[in-house]
Amino acid sequence: MTSALDFMLAARRSEMQALQALSVTCALVVQVSRLVHALQRERGYSNFCLGGQAATHVKMLDELSQQAREQEQVVRGALGQIDLEDSTSADKAQLYTRIAYALHALDGLPGLRQRVREETVTASEATRQFSRLVAALLAVVFEAADTAVDPRVTRALAALFNFMQGKELAGQERATGVAGFMAGFFDATLQDRLRFLQDGQQRCFESFTESADDVARTAWEQLCGAELVEQIERLRQVAVRTTSAQRVQGELGDLWFDLTSARMDTMKQIEDQLADGLQQLCAQQTRKAKADLDNQRRLLRQLDQLDRDAGQGAPRLYNVQATDLQALPGEAPGGEVNRSLLDALHDQTQRLQQLQDELEQARETLNERKLVERAKGLLMSQHGLNEEEAYRTLQNAAMERGQRLAEVARTVLEHSSQRKPS
Amino acid sequence: MTSALDFMLAARRSEMQALQALSVTCALVVQVSRLVHALQRERGYSNFCLGGQAATHVKMLDELSQQAREQEQVVRGALGQIDLEDSTSADKAQLYTRIAYALHALDGLPGLRQRVREETVTASEATRQFSRLVAALLAVVFEAADTAVDPRVTRALAALFNFMQGKELAGQERATGVAGFMAGFFDATLQDRLRFLQDGQQRCFESFTESADDVARTAWEQLCGAELVEQIERLRQVAVRTTSAQRVQGELGDLWFDLTSARMDTMKQIEDQLADGLQQLCAQQTRKAKADLDNQRRLLRQLDQLDRDAGQGAPRLYNVQATDLQALPGEAPGGEVNRSLLDALHDQTQRLQQLQDELEQARETLNERKLVERAKGLLMSQHGLNEEEAYRTLQNAAMERGQRLAEVARTVLEHSSQRKPS
Structure with missing residues (x-):
């Protein structure tokens, strides 16, 4: 017969297994973030090459394509680690569908690269296709965040996702700025696009600062206050004032590219910090769940014995309302004597309730x-x-x-x- | 290498496995509902016996206790069917904790029965303890509803839960009414209690009618319009007007008991319909998911082949926005020729999104x-x-x-x- 104790321990084990599965997902997300970065760089240089500067940039492009290919293999390797047969959670349906999207998009990459080399695709079409692929990868990160079961990990994933999304919009702003400055002015479409991309970045980084830990937030605030960002802001103001009658020199395009690239390099560092932090957090939460399970197992066996010793007649079981809500004594030896299995059950219910509340907040x-x-x-x-x-x-x-x-x-x-x- | 196709099928399989797990939970819920009914009857007769009518009622009580014991074994058997090692979903933590509570409460039942026979417990204390046990079992049903992953099953579980909860309050109202009429009047405490139980029933049955299917709702509306319920309503009015100075005859207690018992018997029939409907629905949804998976598997292999035939150069992959949102043609032969794997992916995303929306509504x-x-x-x-x-x-x-x-x-x-x- 399966006992109350069995189910209570199974509940704990279920929490721990969910955290272990989450660690696998997070390891995947970290690799996806690196692939996105590699693709963002490849996209930039594909643009240069398609914009008539193939001679100067094709060597760098080949190098970046190779880096992206290698990172793609890492991501595909991480996907291969997922045990697709062992998927009893319906939540997985959404994540797997996003992954299928991303894989399908990746399958089209060799063809796109070929068309870039043959110059049978326009710069804007290539950008659009790279951006769609990046969007498909970002959707995987979003879904991972949305289906994570631990509030702290959810928060870390949400911070990483929002940062990646903001960085992607920053990359698109860089490309739009280069196009406008090179042309000498920003027409209505480019102006609209710049504003859209800037607003989007603001929203993403606001959401990021809501979820990020202090270290990442401080690093971000430092970047926001940097001289570099002030200069970018001045160029943004210049861009807004240009018209077909009021043009600027094309060289501003190089300055814009250098400044925005430097900003993106710093963003990459923060992104790496976020990814490292995420993995540490996963490892730490899983270790903690494992230790909790071991403690719980020991404690519950003792409590169960005490309950049996007390005899079937003792109606401690019905004192739900009367029990206090102190935390489990855990390691404190002897503390458990005054506690019944029911107290432990009550604590577990409270703890799960609190986790659920925190999870809902983290998902906001x-x-x-x-x-x-x-x-x-x-x-x-x-x-x-x-x-x-x-x-x-x-x-x-x-x-x-x-x-x-x-x-x-x-x-x-x-x-x-x-x-x-x- | 794991392909887009593998993940897409895994997503479908994950949905199906979740439905299979849900069927097991629903089978458990159905048995729990029967146990609750048995315990409600045992509670009623325990009260008679403790209220000085042991001689007339102890035989019936023994019979009811035996029925409850047998149904308890059925429930414990259903719990034994749950594979506790295979619990990768964190959702299970909450359900398992509720089950642990319920099992622990059931462990106290032999002791309570003994005290009822020895008359070493008061009627009100015995009622309280039975009611706590019923509440623990109802919490399992609630948690099953709250963690179900299929909107229609969630709705059916919510309807059953609300109905069971309403019936439980009706049972408590029956007991309170018997106490008041037997005493000849309802003091302030009993009046408050009656009002509380009547309000609670109203809320439960309102929620029930929101979630129930037409058959169950019609059955309930018929009961609500029955002569029987009008008579109960008149006795409720009588109860409200009684005071220590304005008493009624104790015989009204028998009438009240007979009428409310007849009402509860009809409720039991509706409850059984709900339970049957739930199990049919689970079987049907699982069969459907299985058939969908098989269709999908066949279709996707074909689409994959078509995609490969079209060659790597074809950028169909990037036409996400351009695809229409028609449903998968499914069985329609030949229809798939014009569709790509990407269309199927897009449909799957839309379908999952819609399921998620419906699930949220069903959980309201x-x-x-x-x-x-x-x-x-x-x-x-x-x-x-x-x-x-x-x-x-x-x-x-x-x-x-x-x-x-x-x-x-x-x-x-x-x-x-x-x-x-x-």
């Missing part, structure tokens, strides 16, 4: 992001808007009503579901 | 219940109120502010977490 920025993305998707499909227009529509509505973006997004989605025929 | 009544229960618990521990007083406090606040109970509960919980030292 992720949930808001989901709302905004879905509202954007809805506006795009229903009104034929592009992503920037859809975002601008939400943003304007938010400003008019003095609401947060996520609230406006929720309203948009609710209205739409009400209009659906039932 | 459960989430509201959690809020109310936690706010009640907080008021009980912080202000030393009993459950009825805590509930009354919330209810009064809801009436004053014109808010729903769940909203008031949320406010109470938010205030409390703000006051916590951080």
